[in-house]
Amino acid sequence: xxIILKGVMQSTVTPFKxxxxxxxxxxxxxxxxxxxxxxxxxxxxxxxAESLNLTLAERKAFAEVAVKVVAGRIPVSIHVSAxxxxxxMELARHAQKxxxxxxxxxxxxxxxxxxxxxxxxxxxxxxAVELPxxxxxxxxxxxxxxxTGDLTRRLIERLPNLIAMKEASFNSEKFLEISxxxxxLRPTFSMIAGVEFLAPSVPxxxxxxxxxxxxxxxxxxxxxxxxxxxxxxxxxxxLQFKLAxxxxxxxxxxxxxxxxxxxxxxxxxxPTRPPLPTASKERQAYIATQLEELGIIESEPHGW
Numbered sequence: 001x002x003i004i005l006k007g008v009m010q011s012t013v014t015p016f017k018x019x020x021x022x023x024x025x026x027x028x029x030x031x032x033x034x035x036x037x038x039x040x041x042x043x044x045x046x047x048x049a050e051s052l053n054l055t056l057a058e059r060k061a062f063a064e065v066a067v068k069v070v071a072g073r074i075p076v077s078i079h080v081s082a083x084x085x086x087x088x089m090e091l092a093r094h095a096q097k098x099x100x101x102x103x104x105x106x107x108x109x110x111x112x113x114x115x116x117x118x119x120x121x122x123x124x125x126x127x128a129v130e131l132p133x134x135x136x137x138x139x140x141x142x143x144x145x146x147x148t149g150d151l152t153r154r155l156i157e158r159l160p161n162l163i164a165m166k167e168a169s170f171n172s173e174k175f176l177e178i179s180x181x182x183x184x185l186r187p188t189f190s191m192i193a194g195v196e197f198l199a200p201s202v203p204x205x206x207x208x209x210x211x212x213x214x215x216x217x218x219x220x221x222x223x224x225x226x227x228x229x230x231x232x233x234x235x236x237x238x239l240q241f242k243l244a245x246x247x248x249x250x251x252x253x254x255x256x257x258x259x260x261x262x263x264x265x266x267x268x269x270x271p272t273r274p275p276l277p278t279a280s281k282e283r284q285a286y287i288a289t290q291l292e293e294l295g296i297i298e299s300e301p302h303g304w
Contacts, residue, residue: 003075003101003132005164005190006207007040008221010214011079013259014049014062015269022058023270024065029304030215030269031069037218037301042070043077043104043134043210048255051079052109053273056087060094067098075101077134083109085121089128096129104134104166107145115151119158126159133161137178138168138194146174149181156185166210168194172201179205195247196221199240202228213246216261216291217300242294249290253277260284264291266303 012034015026034042044066045051045059054062063078070076078100080091085108092103105125107118126133135155139146146169155162165182167175175191182189183205193201193209201209214221224243227236250258256272260279264287271278279287291297 003163005041005075005134005192008038008211008214008218008225009041009043009192009208010034010039011043011046011210011212012049012066013215013255013262013269014045014054016271016273018270020271020273022061024061026269027062027065028069030267031066033267033301033304034214034218035070035073037214038222039074039211039214039218040208041075041077042066043079045079046104046210047138048212048258049079050255050273050276051081052083053276056082056090059091063091063095063100064098067100077102077104079104079106079136080125081106081109081136085124088125092125092129092131096131100131102132102134102163103129104136106136106138107147112145115148118145118147119151119154122155122162123158126155126161131161132163133159134164134166134190134192135162136166136168137174138166140169147178149177152178153181153185156182156189162186163188164190164192166192166194167201167206170194170197172204175201175206176204196224196243197240197247198224198228199233199236202236212250212258213243215258215267216246216250216265217296219300220296245290245294246296249287253279253283257283257287261287261291264288264297265300 015023017023078095080088082088137147179191190207191205195212224239256279
């Protein structure tokens with residue numbers, strides 16, 4: 001369990017061709033872009049990667065490309081959550097087979113499982129493979145279903161390979177609750193912010209973020225992280241305000257607005273699969289004005 005997770009980690013989008021078929025060649029370019037611009041880890045496919053719009057075969061194909069292209073330069077985690085538990089197990093076993101560094105999973109989809117049911121699910125998943133396991137807490141996606149400090153404690157005591165949590169409740173009280181329990185039991189446990197809300201999270205034990213804006217402005221994301229770990233609170237606050245504006249921009253029609261912003265930055269990754277909308281020309285034009293006002297276009301890399 002020697003994997004180290006910290007800094008600005010990238011949870012990449014999924015490129016598609018105009019006919020909505022997988023674009024593996026562009027995915028390779030995207031991975032190389034993230035590694036070259038300072039990503040400290042890659043994790044795919046989170047929800048912004050349209051994970052629930054992909055078949056199992058497609059998820060396996062993209063995962064294989066991720067592991068092959070990154071080639072051990074930074075850790076690669078594969079998100080294995082699926083509607084069917086058996087599919088999650090299959091994706092976890094596949095991740096181990098292809099040489100991924102870790103798996104990540106959210107609480108079970110759709111239903112309203114009890115804490116005991118969530119516990120049983122993660123124990124089953126964590127014991128199905130030998131890979132490090134990252135838990136994913138995002139109650140906004142799952143009608144309030146979430147980890148608690150007690151559930152986190154039980155899982156850490158049961159699973160030696162539970163090494164981290166992506167905490168995406170955007171609730172500092174919840175982050176603190178889980179962080180306090182996890183770090184007391186496992187000091188090497190990594191608390192990871194869901195997106196770039198680092199300024200309020202780093203003082204509570206956060207080691208980094210799974211970036212959303214990094215596909216647009218990797219420099220700004222890294223500057224925020226550096227300011228936070230250096231204790232430069234005033235600068236961190238200013239940078240956080242700017243990234244919060246970007247998050248508000250991208251989560252409107254997420255992830256199509258993010259893909260629309262990538263077009264503006266010279267890194268087109270194709271449409272968003274239905275039923276999600278693809279950013280229209282009008283939406284892209286609006287995003288361009290916002291990126292211009294925030295100084296993103298001049299200060300960030302353009303193209304691949």
